[in-house]
Amino acid sequence: MKKKLLIQADHLHRYYGKHHAVNDISITLYQGEVLGLLGQNGAGKSTTMQLLTGNLSPDEGSISINSLNLQHQPIKAKRQLGYLPETPPLYHDMRILEYLRYCARLHDISKADLTDAVNKVMQRCGLEDMQQRLIGNLSKGYQQRVGIAQAIIHEPAVVILDEPTVGLDPIQIQEIRALIKVLAQDHSVILSTHILQEVEAICDRVHLLKEGQTVFVDTLDALKNYQNNKIGANASLENIFTALVS
Amino acid sequence: MNKISLIGLTEFKRFFNSPLAWSILAILQFILAMMFLLLIDGFITGIQTEMVGQDVSIGVTDVVVSRIYLWAGVIMLVVMPILTMRSFAEERMNKTLPLLISSPISFIQLVLGKYLALVLLVIVVVVMVSLMPLSLFIGTELDYGRIATSALGLFLLLTSFAAAGLYISSLTSQPIIAAIASFGLLLLLVVLYISGTSSTNASELFVYLSHISHFFSFTDGILNSADIAYYLIFILLFLVLTVLRLDSQR
Numbered sequence: 001m002k003k004k005l006l007i008q009a010d011h012l013h014r015y016y017g018k019h020h021a022v023n024d025i026s027i028t029l030y031q032g033e034v035l036g037l038l039g040q041n042g043a044g045k046s047t048t049m050q051l052l053t054g055n056l057s058p059d060e061g062s063i064s065i066n067s068l069n070l071q072h073q074p075i076k077a078k079r080q081l082g083y084l085p086e087t088p089p090l091y092h093d094m095r096i097l098e099y100l101r102y103c104a105r106l107h108d109i110s111k112a113d114l115t116d117a118v119n120k121v122m123q124r125c126g127l128e129d130m131q132q133r134l135i136g137n138l139s140k141g142y143q144q145r146v147g148i149a150q151a152i153i154h155e156p157a158v159v160i161l162d163e164p165t166v167g168l169d170p171i172q173i174q175e176i177r178a179l180i181k182v183l184a185q186d187h188s189v190i191l192s193t194h195i196l197q198e199v200e201a202i203c204d205r206v207h208l209l210k211e212g213q214t215v216f217v218d219t220l221d222a223l224k225n226y227q228n229n230k231i232g233a234n235a236s237l238e239n240i241f242t243a244l245v246s
Numbered sequence: 247m248n249k250i251s252l253i254g255l256t257e258f259k260r261f262f263n264s265p266l267a268w269s270i271l272a273i274l275q276f277i278l279a280m281m282f283l284l285l286i287d288g289f290i291t292g293i294q295t296e297m298v299g300q301d302v303s304i305g306v307t308d309v310v311v312s313r314i315y316l317w318a319g320v321i322m323l324v325v326m327p328i329l330t331m332r333s334f335a336e337e338r339m340n341k342t343l344p345l346l347i348s349s350p351i352s353f354i355q356l357v358l359g360k361y362l363a364l365v366l367l368v369i370v371v372v373v374m375v376s377l378m379p380l381s382l383f384i385g386t387e388l389d390y391g392r393i394a395t396s397a398l399g400l401f402l403l404l405t406s407f408a409a410a411g412l413y414i415s416s417l418t419s420q421p422i423i424a425a426i427a428s429f430g431l432l433l434l435l436v437v438l439y440i441s442g443t444s445s446t447n448a449s450e451l452f453v454y455l456s457h458i459s460h461f462f463s464f465t466d467g468i469l470n471s472a473d474i475a476y477y478l479i480f481i482l483l484f485l486v487l488t489v490l491r492l493d494s495q496r
Binding site for chain 2: 054055056057074075076078079081082083085086087089090092094102103105106107108150
């Protein structure tokens with residue numbers, strides 16, 4: 001049985017002035033899948049994610065989330081989404097508990113379920129002991145966790161994470177990766193990264209971008225097989241990546 | 247409706263998380279209290295002594311109350327841009343806007359929510375200003391109707407400042423630029439009034455366009471529906487512009 005299609009983005013284009021930042025990118029995401037969006041700096045990863053979350057509108061192309069069109073039914077479509085941008089959207093003058101309650105209510109969680117939802121997400125992200133801390137006083141790693149908590153608090157079908165492990169120490173990176181794996185059990189995840197070990201560790205499928213265009217989309221194994229034929233057997237992921245994007 | 251009040255109340259609370267709102271309200275109250283004292287003093291030692299034995303109908307409400315509201319309006323011309331500058335410019339500077347844009351809310355709800363926070367702040371200001379003239383009830387008889395129209399006038403004037411400031415704040419990602427530009431816009435409308443009433447080049451149109459001219463009738467105790475309509479249209483115009491601006495920026 002084919003899994004449910006959660007994101008279908010067709011032929012997206014986006015210009016910044018004359019710069020063609022996203023050039024004919026199509027993205028599909030199935031239920032229970034972790035899709036890695038890969039590419040060098042400036043390849044269009046963040047722009048693509050902003051398009052998928054409605055923060056930018058595409059100049060051409062259409063996006064459906066769980067069969068809801070993002071342009072025509074933005075509010076219903078956005079209910080299915082959780083988004084962590086590159087910079088976590090945190091109000092530094094709020095306390096964690098206060099902030100998460102606000103996010104929960106923004107995402108239509110009813111007053112009755114509010115406390116449960118907030119407690120659950122704080123437990124998942126390891127924030128229970130910090131709930132009265134000011135967000136501005138938290139370390140980068142904890143701010144990142146609050147950012148992730150904000151993205152998953154309403155249990156969205158699709159979680160979109162833009163470089164979730166950037167700037168974290170190795171232990172925090174492992175914790176966040178473990179969290180993403182747990183998330184993938186009942187959500188679909190798109191994450192962008194340029195760290196290749198991360199892709200090997202958590203992604204089911206990769207989508208490689210170069211200068212705003214799609215270079216390769218398939219499973220990780222397929223990527224290895226495909227390239228092994230060209231640059232020799234047992235090439236490391238790094239070699240494959242270099243060969244594809246350069 | 248729920249979302250509007252959620253955003254409005256949260257933003258209103260956040261004003262008081264930083265020292266900015268507190269210090270602005272404190273300084274505003276201090277300056278107006280000084281003005282109030284001067285006006286009262288002038289009334290007791292100057293006007294009241296002259297009036298003894300004469301049959302004139304000038305009272306403390308005419309001299310003190312309407313002027314304190316006028317001064318409040320003038321001072322808020324400078325203060326309001328500082329309160330509105332954060333609304334969208336700071337969200338953009340701190341990159342927190344994606345939180346609201348990715349949430350299932352419409353731009354109209356977002357703008358009205360942000361505006362509601364400013365309106366609540368304006369209510370705080372108007373109440374604090376009104377406490378001073380109202381305190382005179384201990385010693386004398388007041389014209390409560392005139393105080394009510396003055397307070398309503400100040401409320402409408404300040405909410406119109408807030409709408410203009412909110413729009414300017416949506417144009418930039420630098421709060422300081424937003425503050426300066428809003429101040430410039432508000433001052434321009436005052437300059438319109440000054441040039442419209444100048445002895446050589448008087449222009450009815452300029453006077454009519456200026457938001458200050460519509461404020462005077464309120465402090466005179468006149469409730470004119472045309473003036474109320476002016477402010478409501480002014481506010482609506484800038485709120486619509488803000489929604490369009492946010493939508494076009496995606």
